[in-house]
Amino acid sequence: MTATKERAASLREQLVAWRRHLHQHPELSFEEHETAGYIEAELKKMPGLTVTRPTATSVLAVLKGGEPGRTVLLRADIDALPITEENDFEFKSKNEGIMHACGHDGHTAILLGTAKMLTDHPEDVPGEVRMIFQHAEEFGPGGAEELVTQTSLMDGVDVVTGLHLNSQLPAGMVAVKPGAFMASPDMLELKIKGKGGHGAHPEEAIDPIAIGAQVITNLQHVVSRHVGAQDALVVTIAKFQAGTTHNVIPDTAELMGTVRTFDPELRQKAPKLIERVIKGICDAHGATYELKYEFGYRPLINTDWVAEQLREIALAEVGEEHFMVSKPTMGGEDFSAYLEKAPGAYFNVGSGSDEADSKWPHHHPRFTLDELSLETGARMLHEAALKLTMPQK
Ligand SMILES: [Zn+2]
Ligand SMILES: [Zn+2]
DSSP: OOHHHHHHHHTHHHHHHHHHHHHHSOOBTTOOHHHHHHHHHHHHTSTTOEEEOSSTTOEEEEEEOSEEEEEEEEEEEOOBBSOOOOOOSTTOOOSTTOBOOSSHHHHHHHHHHHHHHHHHOGGGOEEEEEEEEEOOSSSTTOHHHHHHHHSSTTTTOOEEEEEEEEEEEETTOEEEOSEEEEOEEEEEEEEEEOBOEETTOGGGSBOHHHHHHHHHHHHHHHHHHSSOTTSOEEEEEEEEEEOSSTTEEOSEEEEEEEEEESOHHHHHHHHHHHHHHHHHHHHHTTOEEEEEEEOOSOOEEEOHHHHHHHHHHHHHHTOGGGEEEOOOBSOOOGGGGGGGTSOEEEEEEEEEOTTTTOOSOTTOTTOOOOTHHHHHHHHHHHHHHHHHTSOOO
16 A cells, blocks of 8 residues: 555545535636635644735645745635535535536645645655636636636646546546646627518528528538547537527527537637628528637647656556546546646546446536545545645756
8 A cells, every 4th residue: 555545545534524515515617715715724733835816716735845846736626516416415505506526626625635735745755736726717707717817826846737526437447647637618790681571471581590500510510520530629509599489480590519620720710610601591592690619718738748657647646446547538628728728637547437437427416426536636645636746856
């Protein structure tokens, strides 16, 4: 058994207690006041930490080691979602309509546990470890962007890491990937303006529903015919609203969708390709349109050498049987904001198991964690803190 495994095992009950308290008291993005207060109070029980509030609802704990070394940033996100929990355990959400359905309660407990393990043995730590409990991951423009651009958090940071629990991986599994890992979640909002009329006389109207249907199918040609198959692009129209009844052609149709890719260049090109299709179809049928296109979080591209170090850490700490190279995902993450300022890598820890009934997808009202994953997460971040702070040869 590694020393880190032993330390994490001795924290088992505490990790679960932190997670369950947070799970019972979820708060939405930018409103994490009680959550931040709780985190701050728990950190202040740990001697040797300097604890501050970089923004109203985020918390930073800094541990300075005794020897020279690098400065490492560890990140956990702390916000919850507007979901009504359908779990029935005794620690289910007490805040109506709000739920930790993404595992950020677990991330917070894991980073608190990491802080505890590090402060119990500060003599092991060279350099400096910064632990950021970040607000508002779930709601753009996101807390990371605010911390990176509005505070001095990243000044002097040499390397950054953090993790996301993943219910689709077996509990205790660590998954790391170099390079492109998560996509940019960009958003489009389209209003097609036609001309309303009687359903019996479409020739006198400009039917925005028929035009919208063509736009939707033609947008898939952008994916399949204007972008190489090796360059992943997803265009999904997830909202299409128009009309009131069976025999009235409405004036307008409203569509919303998401556009995702890993490639920064393709990301810049996508709005033009998409608008060309919209404009062409609207022109062809005499309609006009309004298009709003919003860039969300950047694609999350892991730095190769940091991912390699995390792989080595995982192999030494959890062993080959609990390690895998992760697949990239079209999901988005504002962790990418930190990677604009420093090298780093984001990784997954599995939290799914049949015993804990924790294989529900993220953002589902039944989402929960196999709490054994808390120990795995804390072991990984603790080892990452010790290894990544070591001075470079
Ligand atoms: Zn989420
Ligand atoms: Zn999340």
